[in-house]
Amino acid sequence: MKRLVALVAPVIGLYAFAACSPALANDDAQHGFTEEQTRLAASLPVYVIPQHPRLRPQMFITSVSGPHASSMGRIGNFTITGFPPAEAASLSALVGAGAGAQVLSAAVIMEQGRGRAQRNFDAVQQARCDLPVDDLQRAVVDSIRRSSWGATTNAKTEFFVDGSLDRKRLPPKDEPRLVFVVGAGFSVDFAHLMTTVDVLAYAPEGSGSAWKRESRWLYSFVAVSDPIQLDAKTTADIDAMTRAEYSRYALTGNEALVRKVNNAGFYAEKTERRKATVAATMHKQNLKVSAETEWSPDARGLRSSQLWAENDCARTRDALVRNTEEISRMLGALYAQKLPLEKAPAEATQAATSSGQRYIYALPGGLYVSRNEKLAVDLANRHYLMPD
Incomplete structure (x- = not known):
């Protein structure tokens, strides 16, 4: 198995992982590190790099025209982006590759994605449920040390200073170098928490650079x-969402800011006016969504974010622990050549047949997904974590 993917410079709040091609040449059926890959891994310095040191929400990013255009594709019950996993960490390749309308388009898309993510993320963040991903990073390091090739490997893990x-x-x-890029974030609709690891090896092969x-x-x-999973929306749900929104808004302190700006009128400071306008608009929209009698996509996202934050982040903590354990299990399978073989698109639609049973789905492009329910899973934005 051979893949050409580029890892390039840091941008957009973190660093970028841009790929020149998503092409995959499947000469042989592979289900883990080959002997050659194991030898190479043992010879390379190892870096375990978090996309962000804490849980973040995924941003919904639509396709952009241009030389790096992305098209959304479906494989069974999975939606997969046209960007290779390593490129999807940011839109930096788009911003850096073009000019004019293309750059503006990328910037607008980023801003729209960020606004939607932040609205639902507020409840999680205010409850301090944006948990650190240190345990995920440590689990990756531990999996390396348990492997046949990495027992004495001293992986580099310190890349952030005071959150930057x-x-x-x-x-x-x-x-x-051998690079492990790790990340953890809430899905765009806040129905799931996803953890990701991308494993990339860079070493000379033939001539050239x-x-x-x-x-x-x-x-x-x-x-x-x-x-x-939300049942049909009830009056109790409406009341709970409304209370949660008033509580969220009160904790922000924005109500006092709105009054200050209103009292200042024309003389209000521009930055404060902008912040007050955004805060008041979001609060009004959240109350409107809360009062809806049925679950719209916006209402589902808002209520789900509130549920992730409840009971001292209990649901979030549990999901992060379980996902981290599953990532560790998959990496162990990678090193031991025990990953499942790639399924045909038709087979990829088959999900768990009993509650609580978890499967690893091998999808095209060397992508392995662990899940245990039959609902469709959107993977398209898994690397677009909202920056600070």
């Missing part, structure tokens, strides 16, 4: 939590 990425700590792009930006191979892993 220190770009000087990222792996040099002109040196061989393409290896510095094009990985020798890539494996991608996603663990999807059990979903938040």
Whole structure:
């Protein structure tokens, strides 16, 4: 198995992982590290890099025209982006590759995706349920040390200082390296918590310097939590959502800011006016969504975010622990060549047949997804985590 994917410079709040091609040449049926890959992994310095040090929401990113255009594709019950996993960490490739309308289009798409994500994320963030992903990063390191090739490996894991990425700590792009990119975030609809790991190896192969930006191979892993499932909306749901929204708004302190701006009128400071307008509009929209008698997509997202935050983040903590354990299990299977073989698209529609049973689905492109329910899973935005 051979894959060409490039890992490039940091951008958009974190760092970017841009890919030149999603093409995959399947010469042999592979289900884990080959002997050659194991030898290579043992010889390379290892970096375990978080996309963000804490849980973040995924942003909904639509396709953009241009040389890096993305098209949404479906494989069975999974929706997969046209961007390779390594590129989907940001839209930096789009912003950096073009100019004019294309750059503006990318910026608008990012802003729209961020606004929607932040609205639902507020309840989680205010309850301090944006938990650190340290345990996920440690689980990846532990899986390496348990492997046949990495028992003595000293993986580099420190890339953030006081919550901000220190770009000087990222792996040099002109040196061989094995990179594990880890992330954890809520799905766009807040129905799931997803954890991801992308494994990329960079080393010389033949002549030329393409290896510095094009990985020798890539494996991608996603663990999807059990979903938040909502029954038909009731008056009790409406009341609970309304109370939660008033509580959220009170904690922000924005009500006092809105009064200040209103009292200042024309003389209000521009930044404060903008912040007050956004806050008041969001509060009004959330109350409107809360009062809806049926579950619209916006209402589902808002209520799900509130449920993730309830009981001292109990649901969030449990999902993160379970997903982390599942990621560790899949990485162990990768090193031991025990991953399932890729399924045909028709087979990928088959989900668990009994409650609580979990499967690893092997999808095209070296993507492995662990889940245990029959609902469709949208993987298209799994790397678009909202930056600070």
